[in-house]
Amino acid sequence: MASDMREFVLDDAARLGRAVPDALAGSAAWANGGPVRVRRRIWLDTFDWRLYWAGLTLEQAGSRDRTELVLTGRDGGILATELLAAGRAPRWPSLVSQLPAGPVRELVEPVAGVRALCPVVRATSQVTELRALNADAKTVARLAVDRMSVTFPARALLPARLTLIPVRGYSASTDRIGAAMTSASGITTAPGTALEAALAASGLRAGQPPGKGTSVQLSPSMPAATGLRAVLTALLDELEANVPGTIADIDTEFLHDLRVAVRRTRSVVKQCGRALPSGLATEFRPEFRWLGDLTTPTRDLDVYLLAYGRMTAGLVAASPADLSPFRDYLAHSRTLQYRRLAAGLRSARFARLIAGWRAALEGVRPPGKHPTVAQLAAARIGAANRRVLRAGQQISAASPPESLHQLRKGCKELRYLVEMFGSIYDAAERWQAVRELKALQDCLGAFQDAEVQGSEIRGFASQLFATRAVPAETLLAMGEIAAGLAIAQRDARREFDGRFADFASPASQARLAGLALSAAA
Amino acid sequence: MKVFATYNIKGGVGKTATAVNLGYLAARDGYRVLLWDLDPQGAASYLFRIKPRVKGGGRALIHGTKPIDAAIKGTDFDGLDLLPADFTYRNLDLLLDSAKQPARRLAALLAPLARDYDVVFLDCPPSISLLSESVLHAAALLLVPLIPTTLSVRTLEQLTEFVGTFNGHRPDVLAFFSMIDRRKRLHTQIAAELPGQRPEFAATVIPALSVIEQMSVQRAPVGAFAPRSLAARQYDQLWREARERAGLTG
Structure with missing residues (x-):
């Protein structure tokens, strides 16, 4: 009405x-x-x-x-x-x-x-x-x-x-x-x-999102250190904005977004750390790694619990009720892991990391006009792209899952770079480049998620078997899920060759090269 | 959407007072309510201070040349709208006669309003006619006010027999004694005995009270200007019975 x-x-x-x-x-x-x-x-x-x-x-x-x-x-x-x-x-x-x-x-x-x-x-x-x-x-x-x-x-x-x-x-x-x-x-x-x-x-605006590192406006001629400071400060804002919601356990997206901010921060520091004052990257990289590791177990269990309905709906031989003990086990494990996570986010170590990182970013001063944001973007995107191409070309039918995982990480780093420097590129070209990269990354993600979840469900099964009296039906149903994951992993592996060929095609590569050139021009 | 109709062959038995008060109470309960004043005398329209006039008259409504919702007016009460009377309603029988499936015409006209309303009250003129038949086909529950006399009870028997001849949809009937004069022994005697003997009778009775007559002076439902009066309480009780009989929740 x-x-x-x-x-x-x-x-x-x-x-x-x-x-x-x-x-x-x-x-x-x-x-x-x-x-x-x-x-x-x-x-x-x-x-x-x-x-x-x-x-x-x-x-x-x-x-x-x-x-x-x-x-x-x-x-x-x-x-x-x-x-x-x-x-x-x-x-x-x-x-x-x-x-x-x-x-x-x-x-x-x-x-x-x-x-x-x-x-x-x-x-x-x-x-x-x-x-x-x-x-x-x-x-x-x-x-x-x-x-x-x-x-x-x-x-x-x-x-x-x-x-x-x-x-x-x-x-x-x-x-x-x-x-x-x-x-x-x-x-x-x-x-x-x-x-x-x-x-x-109240001094606010409806729809005002918490700070996002990807939405920071950079200019090509800006000193790279100034641009990096702006991006990393926005990522820190985003990270901090998601801490209270994560500690209060309001919904699973707070932790997800916090992890994304941490991952992007780590990626920027790793890829572009040389453009920051000397010693800064070395000092903070281990602490951000600690923070990332602190958040992983809870997130992994969140992913399981969020997918639980879909998993049970896909059962063919077993009944959803057979999996109830598994669900209880996941929920219990999640409670324990969440307590550890919340304690970590309330710890003095975390407070020191955040305060120290903010103070360090505030102290970043560009040594001169060069390198510019455009020069840094061209160099880093070019290098990251070459790494992805090299790693992808080496993958064969005999390659272990770990090599696909490494390639996925490389793709993610490349995408973060393209997104971080996105504001200096033509919006349509950037969108297309990210889309192609994401298609490859999604395929690798499906492969890796199935690999990790398959391995985890075998671990969960062993723990359940060792520590609790679980019905055989539960273990059989978990076996059916493990089989489903193996099928999903096989499908993703089959899809990979086509996806990588698309990414490595002259058209896609020209687009990525063009991005770098357009900003440098 | 539940359709209630206040109906009796006889006039002056409290049909309009019932439709107006129960419509008000339904809206107060949170239902979206429409009251259609089908009586060309326009008493319900008058009580809500709305002019008894519809553009194009009854012809436009019955023949569908004017959408029914364009004629609806808001009353002074939240959730309660009125489709006003019009003097041309005196010819509704003739208009219905020239329409396709006249006995089901009102039901067809009301059907599109189900999006906007939960409850509809049809306030019918006193008659037994094609219009009455169309009303009986559209209603889920007939609210039949009766003055407690032997003849009134015969009228109810005739009505239930008539409804019993319908094929398919048959409205439920909820009769109740209205305008009971406690000074009249016959009134109190019939009102006390009959409801226990016949299932279509409500337990609630509406006495003849001056506060109900005051409605035409106040031009409002009793609940709006005398919410603690006996009349308001009796109508409230009658609404509860009607609501339950019609299967409305909440």
């Missing part, structure tokens, strides 16, 4: 109450619409604003007698509502799967995916309503006057917001009042939604 509501802002809150009807007195007769209603409001979105970017706004609105979730679309029209039983409102943050089954969950779940819904704004609204009446004293439009005070993410009092709500069948009256409001002094059309206004009052 599209919204015909119009929103305005009253410039001077002090004039509220008397000023509104005065300014609009000529447009209709006005009556008080009832007592002041207090609404406790929580706007919800994922940490990376998936609802916002999908054009959705989700609000939990609570009054004395009811609490409901209201999902609105881009035009402000209500898409779905869900009445929450007394005392049954989720404790935020919460996964979408914790919402009551209904239209709100149905619409939000595919957008939010594995991400939890977190409060982005908390506020209290005091709403008074005025009714515009016709000659029969019939309500022909409503005017809600909302005085909202924001309590999170910062405390702020917003200018009164006026919402002109049409009554069905009386659009002419709404139009007349709307026109009067538009021309009334002291009343302006609201520049954005109530959520946007609340965020702005």
Whole structure:
């Protein structure tokens, strides 16, 4: 249902109450619409604003007698509502799967995916309503006057917001009042939604993602050290932004994004460390390696648990129930590993690493104008590409899985370089280069994931067998999953030759070479 | 979408008061409610302060030349809309007669509204006619107010027999005593005895109360201007019974 509501802002809150009807007195007769209603409001979105970017706004609105979730679309029209039983409102943050089954969950779940819904704004609204009446004293439009005070993410009092709500069948009256409001002094059309206004009052913007190293704007002629400092600082921001969510275990993506920031940092330091002040890369590389290793066990178990539904759905001989002990084992192991991870992220060693790294980055000064970002990009991308080509050409049917894994790491490093220096290239050419690289990387990823998971499931089976009395059905079902992984690995290996040939083709190689040249020019 | 119809062959038995009050209570429960004032006298429209006029009249609605939702007006109450009366509704029988499948025409007209409404109340004029037949085919539950007299009870028997002749869809019937004058011994006697004897009777009765007559002065449902009155409580109880009989949840 599209919204015909119009929103305005009253410039001077002090004039509220008397000023509104005065300014609009000529447009209709006005009556008080009832007592002041207090609404406790929580706007919800994922940490990376998936609802916002999908054009959705989700609000939990609570009054004395009811609490409901209201999902609105881009035009402000209500898409779905869900009445929450007394005392049954989720404790935020919460996964979408914790919402009551209904239209709100149905619409939000595919957008939010594995991400939890977190409060982005908390506020209290005091709403008074005025009714515009016709000659029969019939309500022909409503005017809600909302005085909202924001309590999170910062405390702020917003200018009164006026919402002109049409009554069905009386659009002419709404139009007349709307026109009067538009021309009334002291009343302006609201520049954005109530959520946007609340965020702005807190100094934030809807959809503002946490710092991303790949979105840093570089210029080709910038000294390389300056560019690297900007990229690494943005990656550090991203890493730090994901620490609280990882420690609180809000959803699995916090840890995933934290790991990506760590991996990219390690890759940049490894590939471009020589352009940084001497000793800096050597000093921090072991610590970032420690951090990466700290996060791996929990993430591996997250991947297993996230794929659990798909794994059980793929069973042919065994029944999903046979795997329940395996799932319990994974969940238990994950709890133990997560405790270790959280302790690590709360440790003095981690705090020292973050503080030391930030201080070191702040101290980075370019030794001169050269090398420039373009020169560094051309050199590093060229070298990384040559390494991938060489490693790929050496792979034969007899090559061990480890050599494909090394190639995958090389591809990842090449892609990170292309993405990191992306802002100095032609966007379409960069996109195409990343796409081709990603196709090869995905194939290698499928091969390696199957290799690791196959090996892990054999290890899990041994541990389960040794430490617990598990039914034979569970071990048989795990065997079926191991067989499925072996098939997936074989398929990925078969696909590899074609993917690598595409990557090594003259067209793809020319594109990568062109990227380097276009930036250097 | 559940369709309720307030129906009786006789006039002045409380059909409109029932439709208006129960429509109000359904909306208060959170349902999206439409009340169609089918009576050319337009009493329900008057009570909601809405002009009894539809562009193109009953002809445009019945023949489908004007979409039904374009004629709908919002009342002063959240979630409660009204399709107003029109004086041309006095010819609805003739208009229906010229339509295809006249007995099922109202049901067909209402079907597209299921997206926007959970509950529809049809406030019918007093008659037994083609319009009544079309209403009976569209409704899931007939709310039949009766004045407690022997003749009224005969009317109910005739109605249930008539509904029993339908092929396919047959509306459920919920009769209740209305306008009970407690000073009249016959009223209290019939109202006390009959509901226990016949399954279509509601346990709730609506007494004759001045606050119900006040609706035409206040131009609002009883619940809106006298929410703690006996009348408001009785209508609330009747709505609960009707809701349960119709299988509405919550």
